[in-house]
Amino acid sequence: MAKIDNIDRHILRELQQNARMSNLELAERVNLSATPCARRVKQLEDAGIIKQHITVLDAEKLGLNLTAMISVTMDRHTADRFEKFEHAAAALPEVMECYVVTGQDSDFLIKVLVRDMRHYEEFLLRRLTKLDGVSGVHTSFVLRQPINKCVLPLQTSA
Missing domain, CATH: 3.30.70.920 (Lrp/AsnC effector binding domain/regulation of amino acid metabolism (RAM) domain)
Incomplete structure (x- = not known):
């Protein structure tokens, strides 16, 4: 199991609701500045926790x-x-x-x-x-x- 903290969990919850939000909006929602927020998202992607960003369609x-x-x-x-x-x-x-x-x-x-x-x-x-x-x-x-x-x-x- 990957080691993530509460800020990472907050980022993941937000992205699961809307993966299209800008990094700036995401950073504001998780109370980080833009650069550390982008760095965390990249680390979550590199660790394979974020597998992909997709659009869910109505079948x-x-x-x-x-x-x-x-x-x-x-x-x-x-x-x-x-x-x-x-x-x-x-x-x-x-x-x-x-x-x-x-x-x-x-x-x-x-x-x-x-x-x-x-x-x-x-x-x-x-x-x-x-x-x-x-x-x-x-x-x-x-x-x-x-x-x-x-x-x-x-x-x-x-």
Whole structure:
């Protein structure tokens, strides 16, 4: 775990709310002058704590109306087989998240965004199930998402 102080946590909370704010605005919000604030942000980036600055889009407004959670079972449990699947799944634009899981009958859980059932069927039958090693899938469709957080909880140190 990286060593960060309360000022770093304050910077991270502010940036998670609005990564587009200027360094000057950020510095004012965390009670630093601009140069030390920029230095801290750079250190957080260099340490890999800040992975990237992104813009969060509204999937539905872009026509991606169906979210599917797909459990994927692999034919063999080898590191090579898993790595190949992970690489191939990452290349599919519909795949938003991928987890290696335990405690289920599946090996991977992937979150997929598609336009509709026709798009899902094409994705499933023509691409996902054709990936090397995929021996089974089970899909659950998201009815609604009452909680959607992209802000990590940052506690102040005691």
